[in-house]
Amino acid sequence: MNRVQTEDFDISTEIAALTKGRSDIGAVVTFSGLVRDVTLTLEHYAGMTERELTKIEAEANTRWKLQAVTIIHRIGTLNPGDNIVLVITASTHRKDAFEAAEFLMDYLKTRAPFWKREGDTWVEAKASDDDAAERWK
Amino acid sequence: MKLLYFASLRQKIGLPEEDVTPPDSVRDVADLIDWLMTRGPEYAAAFENKITIRAAIDQEHAKLDAPLGHPREVAFFPPVTGG
Numbered sequence: 001m002n003r004v005q006t007e008d009f010d011i012s013t014e015i016a017a018l019t020k021g022r023s024d025i026g027a028v029v030t031f032s033g034l035v036r037d038v039t040l041t042l043e044h045y046a047g048m049t050e051r052e053l054t055k056i057e058a059e060a061n062t063r064w065k066l067q068a069v070t071i072i073h074r075i076g077t078l079n080p081g082d083n084i085v086l087v088i089t090a091s092t093h094r095k096d097a098f099e100a101a102e103f104l105m106d107y108l109k110t111r112a113p114f115w116k117r118e119g120d121t122w123v124e125a126k127a128s129d130d131d132a133a134e135r136w137k
Numbered sequence: 138m139k140l141l142y143f144a145s146l147r148q149k150i151g152l153p154e155e156d157v158t159p160p161d162s163v164r165d166v167a168d169l170i171d172w173l174m175t176r177g178p179e180y181a182a183a184f185e186n187k188i189t190i191r192a193a194i195d196q197e198h199a200k201l202d203a204p205l206g207h208p209r210e211v212a213f214f215p216p217v218t219g220g
Contacts, residue, residue: 033220042219045143045212048196073219085220105220111198113212114219115144122145125216 002053002071004044009072009086018068018090025067027094029101033085035078038118042075042084045113049073056107060089063103064096071104073114106132138207140173142183143214146190149183166192167201169211184213191216 011030019025057069070088078084087104091097110133116123141154163172170190174181184190192199193212205211 043144044219045141045193045196045214048193048212051196052198109220110217112219113143113193113214113217115215116218117144122148122215123218125218129220 001069002050002057002073004046004049004053004073004075006074006076008074008083011086011088014070014072014086014088018070018088022067024092025090026092027097028088028090029094029097031085031087031101031105032083033105035080035082035084037080039077039079040084040123041077041117043115043117044073044075048113052112053108056104056111059107060100060104064089064091064100066091066096066100069100069104071108073108073112075114103136106136109133138205139210141210141212143212145215146183146213150179163205165201165205166194166199166203166211169205170201170213189215 011032015028015030019028053071057071060066060069066089068090070086072086074084085108087101089097089100089104109129139154139156142150142152147153159169159172163169170184170187174184187201191214194203194205194208195210
């Protein structure tokens with residue numbers, strides 16, 4: 001499941017939604033990204049973003065045994081300390097959930113069409129993010 | 138075809154989207170960029186550093202040598218910075 005939204009998300013609520021009524025999940029890993037230092041404005045390519053997130057999620061499902069995945073990304077203006085992104089992976093055992101969460105973030109950061117702006121200045125992409133995604137090839 | 142521009146490219150070109158009819162000689166993404174660059178100084182400036190331009194054909198990532206075919210939309214943008 002993936003969502004792009006302006007409003008905040010609640011991690012406990014999202015975990016509960018993922019695990020509700022299920023007895024096959026033994027591990028839940030969450031990654032949440034927060035805004036650091038400065039106010040950011042995020043824009044995205046509506047339509048392509050959802051397609052990319054769905055593809056990234058499908059790719060994770062081919063590589064690891066996952067019971068469920070949630071990806072939520074916020075857009076609009078966000079202040080320091082605000083949530084920006086949430087990835088939740090659920091699996092039978094922890095290894096799949098841990099690795100898949102890291103993979104999802106690495107791929108999201110290099111493939112999902114979001115762009116951050118700080119005031120009038122667009123944030124530059126980092127080579128370290130490309131390197132992080134590259135190691136899953 | 139419909140073209141969409143995002144982030145710094147949209148700012149440099151001054152438009153979020155437009156409809157264009159490129160000549161038949163425009164076959165791949167690189168051709169389309171070269172043709173767009175002839176349309177005015179704002180396009181020339183936006184596409185100046187071709188290696189940093191990312192493209193998508195019908196909402197799928199596409200390399201510079203990807204054939205255009207007959208797309209509904211082609212998007213141009215800088216490397217993504219989400220997450």
